[in-house]
Amino acid sequence: MASAETDMSLSIIPKRLVMIANTCMYPECGSIDTREVHIGANFGIITCQKHYPNAKRDVRKYCQDRNIFLIKNKADFPELLDLFKIIMSNFKVINDDNTVANKVFISSSGKIFKKDNKWYIEVIVNDLLFNFEIEKFKDDRLEYNKNPEFNSLIDNIIKRLDDGVYEDCKNVNSVNFNTYLPDVLYFESEDGRVLKLFAPGVTVDSPAYASYVEMAKTIFYSKQPQTLADHVNLK
Numbered sequence: 001m002a003s004a005e006t007d008m009s010l011s012i013i014p015k016r017l018v019m020i021a022n023t024c025m026y027p028e029c030g031s032i033d034t035r036e037v038h039i040g041a042n043f044g045i046i047t048c049q050k051h052y053p054n055a056k057r058d059v060r061k062y063c064q065d066r067n068i069f070l071i072k073n074k075a076d077f078p079e080l081l082d083l084f085k086i087i088m089s090n091f092k093v094i095n096d097d098n099t100v101a102n103k104v105f106i107s108s109s110g111k112i113f114k115k116d117n118k119w120y121i122e123v124i125v126n127d128l129l130f131n132f133e134i135e136k137f138k139d140d141r142l143e144y145n146k147n148p149e150f151n152s153l154i155d156n157i158i159k160r161l162d163d164g165v166y167e168d169c170k171n172v173n174s175v176n177f178n179t180y181l182p183d184v185l186y187f188e189s190e191d192g193r194v195l196k197l198f199a200p201g202v203t204v205d206s207p208a209y210a211s212y213v214e215m216a217k218t219i220f221y222s223k224q225p226q227t228l229a230d231h232v233n234l235k
């Protein structure tokens, strides 16, 4: 739940969640009592409870800006629920060779996405994942298509996807604040060991990262870590 003091004007860009500090990513927060809001594996936003509504919104915005809709959010999109009911109950895919595939499932970890101006949904058919063009549900060889309301349901879904499902994501500017947060960097040494480098304000995607790693390697291999002790701590 959004608390009264949550400032929803704060908006950030999700990032990879591997090997970064477990600190709320919102600017000047610094909370370490955090949870993660994911888009995919190891990608999303680390947030405290107070910024959780921001994180949920910013993950949706990231997807919407890139024409992706995560099926796990289907409760936000009632028309999709109607489609899924039909698909799960009697959907069949007619293949190019006119064979019919059934056993169709929609995984809650799947997505809807736009490619070449067409919307696709990931479906699992006979245990294989493939991308099905949503417009092609309007195939009058299919049994459910006898329902006169079905084609307009598909048209509504495509229109809503085109317009952007989430109103609260429009007119929000996301900023990549992450580079301003203190971070612990990890890198692999030439002998295969993983080294930990405390580099305040530097993240793996910031321009200074490469020079920090080079500096750390120089220290490590020269066995004189004290020479740059003011700048880095190798552990």
Ligand SMILES: [Zn+2]
Pocket (backbone or CB within 6 Å): 024, 025, 026, 029, 030, 031, 047, 048, 049, 050, 051
């Ligand atoms: Zn926070």
